[in-house]
Every structure is written in C-alpha cells, then in structure tokens.
Amino acid sequence: MQCPKCHANMRTYDRMGVHIDQCDGCRGVFLDYGELEAITRLETQMATPPPVAPPAAYPPPGYAQPAPAWGAPQVHYGHHGHRRKHGGLAGLFYSS
Amino acid sequence: MVLRAFGTLPLVEAPARVVVCHGDWHLGQMVLAGGWRLIDVDDLGFGDPAWDLARPAALYAAGVLDPETWGRFLDSYVAAGGVAVDARDPWVALDVPARALVIQMAARALVAAQRDEKVLDEAQEALLEACDRIVAAHPHMARG
Numbered sequence: 001m002q003c004p005k006c007h008a009n010m011r012t013y014d015r016m017g018v019h020i021d022q023c024d025g026c027r028g029v030f031l032d033y034g035e036l037e038a039i040t041r042l043e044t045q046m047a048t049p050p051p052v053a054p055p056a057a058y059p060p061p062g063y064a065q066p067a068p069a070w071g072a073p074q075v076h077y078g079h080h081g082h083r084r085k086h087g088g089l090a091g092l093f094y095s096s
Numbered sequence: 097m098v099l100r101a102f103g104t105l106p107l108v109e110a111p112a113r114v115v116v117c118h119g120d121w122h123l124g125q126m127v128l129a130g131g132w133r134l135i136d137v138d139d140l141g142f143g144d145p146a147w148d149l150a151r152p153a154a155l156y157a158a159g160v161l162d163p164e165t166w167g168r169f170l171d172s173y174v175a176a177g178g179v180a181v182d183a184r185d186p187w188v189a190l191d192v193p194a195r196a197l198v199i200q201m202a203a204r205a206l207v208a209a210q211r212d213e214k215v216l217d218e219a220q221e222a223l224l225e226a227c228d229r230i231v232a233a234h235p236h237m238a239r240g
Binding site: 067 | 233
C-alpha cells in the first residue's frame with residue numbers, strides 16, 4: 001500500500017489486534033474502518049482492566065492474519081507482499 | 097545485518113508452560129505411511145511448544161509463506177488442541193522463536209551461498225529483508 005499523502009511505501013503492523021499501516025516516508029498512520037474505535041476500546045480497557053477478557057474472534061479466512069511488528073508487509077485480501085515462488089523453498093521447509 | 101538481528105534476541109527465560117515437544121519439527125519429518133507419522137524424535141523433550149511452530153511462523157513473517165496457508169496451519173493446530181499459542185494473539189508466544197528461526201535460516205543461507213558461490217534465491221533474500229525489519233523494530237539486547 002502506498003501513502004496517500006507522500007506516496008512512499010506503507011508498512012503494516014498488527015498490535016493487540018489493531019491493524020495499522022505506517023508510511024516509511026512521512027511516518028503517517030493509516031487506520032482501517034473501525035480501527036480508531038478499536039484503539040479507543042483498548043485505551044479504555046487499559047484504564048480500567050475488565051474482570052473478564054473480551055472475546056476476540058480469530059480472523060476468518062481471507063482476513064489479514066495477525067503478524068509480528070517486523071512481519072512482511074501484508075495487503076488486505078491479497079498477498080502482494082508475499083512471495084509464492086517455490087524455487088529454493090524446499091530446503092527451508094523440509095530440512096533440519 | 098543478520099548479526100545485528102541476532103543482537104535483538106532476548107535471553108530465553110524458563111517457559112511458562114512445559115510440554116512434550118518434537119524439537120525439530122518441519123515438513124520433512126512428516127511421513128505418509130497408512131496415515132501421517134511424525135519421525136525423527138532424536139530431539140524430543142520437554143520445553144516451550146512455541147519453538148515447534150517457529151519455522152513456519154518465521155517463514156510467514158518473512159513473507160515466504162502466504163497468510164492463507166499460515167492461517168490454515170495455525171487454525172488447524174489450535175483446533176487439534178495445540179497449546180503453544182493463544183489463538184487470539186499467537187504472536188505473543190511466537191515472536192521470539194520466529195525471530196530466532198529467521199535469523200538462523202538467513203545465516204545458513206548466507207554461509208551456503210558463500211560456500212557454493214551462488215546468489216541467494218528469492219526466499220533467502222526475503223529472510224535477509226526480515227532481518228532488516230527485526231533490527232528496525234527491536235532494540236539491541238545486552239547479553240551478559
């Protein structure tokens with residue numbers, strides 16, 4: 001994904017279930033629909049820890065998978081940041 | 097860069113949960129012989145089960161394994177009763193093991209490429225790029 005402001009590449013982070021795209025150039029942050037509400041919710045939870053953890057559904061197939069902060073850039077409903085070339089992969093998957 | 101990425105790894109603490117682990121799990125250890133069999137139990141022992149998932153987790157985080165395949169694998173693992181991760185936030189348990197495996201695979205790729213005088217393939221390049229991101233996202237850990 002490209003930054004709508006400066007057109008540099010945007011990097012994807014998943015933090016506590018919130019999906020964030022940050023621009024490598026201007027460091028601007030892009031939030032998906034509903035993510036601002038998710039952040040507000042998290043903030044409230046941190047201020048007053050709920051007695052019971054809220055149920056968080058595992059993302060359904062097709063939805064962006066959770067990834068570490070250093071994970072490869074992911075694009076919603078696609079895998080442009082992911083490599084499907086299988087040459088040389090066998091060694092990575094099949095050997096000790 | 098691989099060494100700098102290695103410098104971000106924390107010292108591994110005693111795991112909160114210790115279960116029987118394969119210790120060297122990868123697809124080459126699965127044999128179809130009247131049903132799937134898990135072979136090569138030389139490294140079987142008690143430990144943190146997240147390390148058994150470290151390799152596919154590392155390949156997913158490096159962008160080598162696509163999100164759908166990884167998601168299917170993780171869902172199936174959890175559905176089958178796998179205890180290594182909390183399905184709501186699997187990366188709490190997987191982050192350090194996956195980082196370690198990215199670094200190990202990247203280091204081995206570099207050594208092999210130098211030994212055989214070959215250029216890195218796309219998947220190996222992806223591992224090196226993942227090392228860059230690891231360094232960018234983590235502070236250096238001082239080890240004693």
